[in-house]
Amino acid sequence: MASLVGYQPEDEASHPPNAYPDYVSTRKRAPVHPPIRIAHTLSEITGPRLVRGASVLESLDLTRGSGGEALGERVIISGRVLDGNGRPIPNILLEIWQANAAGRYAHEEDRHDAPLDPHFSGAGCLLSDAQGRYRFVTIRPGAYPWANHYNAWRPSHIHFSVFGPGFASRLITQMYFPGDPLLALDPIFNSVSAPEARDRLIAAFDVETTIPERALGYRFDIVLRGRNATPMETSR
Amino acid sequence: MKFGPTPWQTVGPFFGPALVAPGLDVLADSHTRGQRIFIEGQVLDGDRSPVPDALIEIWQANAVGCYDHPEDPRQDKALDPAFHGFGRAGTDKSGCFRFATIKPGPVPGVDGGLQAPHINVSLFARGLLRRLTTRIYFPYEELNASDPVLKLLPEPRRASLIVKQVAKGRFRFDILLQGDDETVFLEI
Numbered sequence: 001m002a003s004l005v006g007y008q009p010e011d012e013a014s015h016p017p018n019a020y021p022d023y024v025s026t027r028k029r030a031p032v033h034p035p036i037r038i039a040h041t042l043s044e045i046t047g048p049r050l051v052r053g054a055s056v057l058e059s060l061d062l063t064r065g066s067g068g069e070a071l072g073e074r075v076i077i078s079g080r081v082l083d084g085n086g087r088p089i090p091n092i093l094l095e096i097w098q099a100n101a102a103g104r105y106a107h108e109e110d111r112h113d114a115p116l117d118p119h120f121s122g123a124g125c126l127l128s129d130a131q132g133r134y135r136f137v138t139i140r141p142g143a144y145p146w147a148n149h150y151n152a153w154r155p156s157h158i159h160f161s162v163f164g165p166g167f168a169s170r171l172i173t174q175m176y177f178p179g180d181p182l183l184a185l186d187p188i189f190n191s192v193s194a195p196e197a198r199d200r201l202i203a204a205f206d207v208e209t210t211i212p213e214r215a216l217g218y219r220f221d222i223v224l225r226g227r228n229a230t231p232m233e234t235s236r
Numbered sequence: 237m238k239f240g241p242t243p244w245q246t247v248g249p250f251f252g253p254a255l256v257a258p259g260l261d262v263l264a265d266s267h268t269r270g271q272r273i274f275i276e277g278q279v280l281d282g283d284r285s286p287v288p289d290a291l292i293e294i295w296q297a298n299a300v301g302c303y304d305h306p307e308d309p310r311q312d313k314a315l316d317p318a319f320h321g322f323g324r325a326g327t328d329k330s331g332c333f334r335f336a337t338i339k340p341g342p343v344p345g346v347d348g349g350l351q352a353p354h355i356n357v358s359l360f361a362r363g364l365l366r367r368l369t370t371r372i373y374f375p376y377e378e379l380n381a382s383d384p385v386l387k388l389l390p391e392p393r394r395a396s397l398i399v400k401q402v403a404k405g406r407f408r409f410d411i412l413l414q415g416d417d418e419t420v421f422l423e424i
Binding site for chain 2 (some may be wrong): 007011017020029033039040082095099107109110121125132166174175188198201209223
């Protein structure tokens with residue numbers, strides 16, 4: 001017999017429901033049946049580690065694209081990847097993507113009438129270090145309109161895809177900037193009902209990581225689902 | 237001290253350049269042990285319209301039921317150096333996806349028994365604020381009758397998790413997001 005440590009149940013008060021009609025695309029996509037809860041086994045506790053063969057760095061600079069510098073306000077995003085007990089999680093793959101300074105994604109389906117930046121792809125990946133820390137340099141993404149409702153605009157945001165230690169600890173989220181007036185109007189941000197949980201989606205301006213004459217620093221810690229305190233038994 | 241989790245937010249429609257790359261939907265090569273299979277399917281919404289901007293990830297054990305992960309206690313003897321068990325695919329304009337992999341072996345459960353061979357599935361899309369998770373099972377498996385997850389499901393819905401064999405080594409797994417006959421999703 002071997003011991004496995006399962007994950008705590010998702011903290012439902014911290015997460016959005018999938019069915020949230022104000023975000024119109026959920027109406028035909030969110031399941032109507034409640035999900036069926038299953039016990040954790042090796043299938044949920046294990047998970048992918050190296051998911052990309054490509055070189056993954058511990059630092060990343062998206063502002064130096066092919067042959068030139070990206071346009072826009074340079075920002076440095078840094079933080080830690082933690083578990084629910086505040087312990088750092090090292091060697092976690094973070095994948096990020098975002099619009100450019102004009103609010104346009106380098107994606108063939110983005111039809112927003114705003115310029116592309118040939119020096120900004122807006123996509124990259126990096127690993128957290130031994131203390132769970134990560135850091136990358138990018139430009140502040142612009143707001144952009146979307147078709148959800150009349151005069152709908154997404155607040156500036158950066159997408160994060162995070163692999164925790166197991167299949168159960170996967171997280172995809174969006175990081176926002178403090179003081180953005182569009183946050184109050186955004187159904188995706190407001191799909192998280194608890195204000196204290198929504199606040200965890202907003203980076204904090206950080207003068208400590210701001211580089212003089214160069215770029216503003218923002219801190220964004222990512223907290224993944226916690227583990228149980230006690231192991232469960234399984235056969236081998 | 238408790239740290240509140242970072243909330244989920246939707247993957248949105250524009251993840252492709254960051255998350256999808258050629259070859260991520262191929263898990264096995266000629267060195268991989270086990271039966272080579274293809275799993276293909278289509279993601280459909282509540283109107284049965286194709287979902288062309290979904291992201292599907294799979295995570296599975298190797299041919300002898302071992303996961304390539306340090307918390308699987310059988311690492312030394314059962315690992316296959318030519319198989320790591322993770323795949324990712326974006327759906328195409330018709331909502332279709334395809335993985336080339338191997339059939340996994342049975343994996344230990346929590347009750348001392350074995351789980352039937354299965355593949356763990358995550359699905360993300362614009363219009364889904366969180367991940368959906370489900371499992372792919374295989375037809376004609378003796379262990380299906382005693383599998384602890386399949387046993388939880390009422391009979392008419394259980395079929396949504398069992399792939400249909402369309403040819404030798406080719407299996408079909410359609411995902412219906414919403415409706416009376418929607419795919420069973422699991423809370424893990």
